[in-house]
Amino acid sequence: xxxxxxxxxxxxxxxxxxxxxxxxxxxxxxxxxxxxxxxxxxxxxxxxxxxxxxxxxxxxxxxxxxxxxxxxxxxxxxxxxxxxxxxxxxxxxxxxxxxxxxxxxxxxxxxxxxxxxxxxxxxxxxxxxxxxxxxxxxxxxxxxxxxxxxxxxxxxxxxxxxxxxxxxxxxxxxxxxxxxxxxxxxxxxxxxxxxxxxxxxxxxxxxxxxxxxxxxxxxxxxxxxxxxxxxxxxxxxxxxxxxxxxxxxxxxxxxxxxxxxxxxxxxxxxxxxxxxxxxxxxxxxxxxxxxxxxxxxxxxxxxxxxxxxxxxxxxxxxxxxxxxxxxxxxxxxxxxxxxxxxxxxxxxxxxxxxxxxxxxxxxxxxxxxxxxxxxxxxx
Numbered sequence: 462x463x464x465x466x467x468x469x470x471x472x473x474x475x476x477x478x479x480x481x482x483x484x485x486x487x488x489x490x491x492x493x494x495x496x497x498x499x500x501x502x503x504x505x506x507x508x509x510x511x512x513x514x515x516x517x518x519x520x521x522x523x524x525x526x527x528x529x530x531x532x533x534x535x536x537x538x539x540x541x542x543x544x545x546x547x548x549x550x551x552x553x554x555x556x557x558x559x560x561x562x563x564x565x566x567x568x569x570x571x572x573x574x575x576x577x578x579x580x581x582x583x584x585x586x587x588x589x590x591x592x593x594x595x596x597x598x599x600x601x602x603x604x605x606x607x608x609x610x611x612x613x614x615x616x617x618x619x620x621x622x623x624x625x626x627x628x629x630x631x632x633x634x635x636x637x638x639x640x641x642x643x644x645x646x647x648x649x650x651x652x653x654x655x656x657x658x659x660x661x662x663x664x665x666x667x668x669x670x671x672x673x674x675x676x677x678x679x680x681x682x683x684x685x686x687x688x689x690x691x692x693x694x695x696x697x698x699x700x701x702x703x704x705x706x707x708x709x710x711x712x713x714x715x716x717x718x719x720x721x722x723x724x725x726x727x728x729x730x731x732x733x734x735x736x737x738x739x740x741x742x743x744x745x746x747x748x749x750x751x752x753x754x755x756x757x758x759x760x761x762x763x764x765x766x767x768x769x770x771x772x773x774x775x776x777x778x779x780x781x782x783x784x785x786x787x788x789x790x791x792x793x794x795x796x797x798x799x800x801x802x803x804x805x806x807x808x809x810x811x812x813x814x815x816x817x818x819x820x821x822x823x824x825x826x827x828x829x830x831x832x833x834x835x836x837x838x839x840x
Contacts, residue, residue: 466528473525474532480509481540489541492666493811498622499544499666506548507578511537515552517560520572527701527763531708538712542815543666545712547580549705550618555581555627558698559645562685567645571625579624583702584614584646584672585695592828594629595638595692599674601630608632608644608684610677613656616822620670621655624648627698628674629691641691645683652677663814700773702823703780704766707759710780710787710819711752717787717794717812718748724798735797744793751790755783774836781829784819791816 466474484505492499506512514530516522525533530552538545556575559568575581590596599612610630617626626646633640646653656671685694722745725736735741762775794809795802802809820826 470529470532473529474536476509477511477533477536481537485537485544486540490811492541492543496665498668499547502544503578511548512551512578513576515556515560516572516576520568521576522572527704527766528760531704531759531763534705534708535712538709539716541666542709542713543664545709546618546664546667549702549709550583551575551581553701553705554583554698555625557701558627558643558685558694562643562694563645564682566682571645575625580619580622582617582619582623582626584617584626584628586616587613588615592825594695595641597629597631597641599630601632601642601644606681607678608681610644610674610679612674614672616659617670617672618667620672621658621668629695632688636689638692639689642688643685643691643694644679645685646677646679650677650679662817664818699823700776703776704759704763706819706823707779707783710783710816711755711759713812713816713819714752714755714787714790717791717809718745718752720809721745721748721794721797741797744797748790748793751786755786758782774833777829777832780823781826781833785826787816787819
């Protein structure tokens with residue numbers, strides 16, 4: 462179904478695009494080269510409301526609709542995918558589950574801080590629990606008015622820079638997935654240690670950390686929902702997170718196509734711009750068509766969520782298609798650039814590296830196909 466953006470949604474998109482072009486894009490190459498977090502950008506993102514899009518107004522947030530959120534992540538990621546993922550993780554993997562499942566005490570204490578730009582992260586993956594997210598080894602044991610957390614989480618986006626985190630842990634191993642619980646944890650709690658900082662192929666402006674929990678005492682009121690709801694909360698949260706990663710992939714793909722078009726018009730071979738060669742024209746036609754198809758899938762999934770309808774299958778479809786499409790588009794963009802596309806001086810080289818992770822995190826493409834097929838085969 463076609464989407465006609467509301468005036469407010471267009472304003473959000475245009476504001477994000479203007480900010481991305483003026484403030485985010487000029488830093489993107491430097492962040493990648495220096496593997497540096499965009500610290501100077503965070504206060505500006507906060508001021509514009511991009512870090513409070515999924516925080517309710519009652520707690521000082523923007524409380525934006527999901528489609529507006531997707532538009533913002535897409536535009537910021539078009540300029541810098543590392544900055545885009547900061548917005549995505551903070552909103553969809555931290556603020557969203559807290560506002561949906563948190564106790565009144567936890568929401569009143571933490572949501573205003575998230576709205577003020579204190580960053581949040583998400584701790585699910587472990588050395589032995591990747592796609593098999595149910596294989597959690599981190600434990601949470603009730604001790605009076607606190608749960609005591611022990612274990613290790615890996616691949617935590619923003620783990621070094623965050624102030625808060627969603628943490629999944631086993632409260633009853635005998636119950637399998639029904640024994641997993643979700644907690645909202647302050648980074649300042651005693652016993653949380655930084656482990657390995659990963660050296661990555663792309664998204665070098667966003668830190669990815671190992672976090673170690675050593676007898677970390679978490680107040681009971683920081684339990685999300687009830688004991689045993691953690692796996693369900695994690696999956697619901699990832700449905701929302703997949704929309705953010707789909708938007709990130711869209712932004713990267715859009716940027717790659719724009720770079721390819723610009724280069725094709727400037728690059729002269731055999732006496733004329735390569736944009737006049739049919740081989741190049743067809744690649745650009747395919748890129749544009751795939752990007753628009755991904756945009757339609759993603760916007761529809763976001764719209765379903767905003768209308769309160771089931772969107773898990775559609776979120777998986779959007780994430781699957783957008784991330785796979787992004788890989789194809791950036792590959793064509795590098796091909797159009799020829800040898801220059803392989804050089805770090807050209808933007809498409811960074812986009813090529815940044816794109817690869819979108820097929821892995823928030824559920825691999827294979828997991829998305831599993832989610833979709835289960836919905837289709839459900840009797």
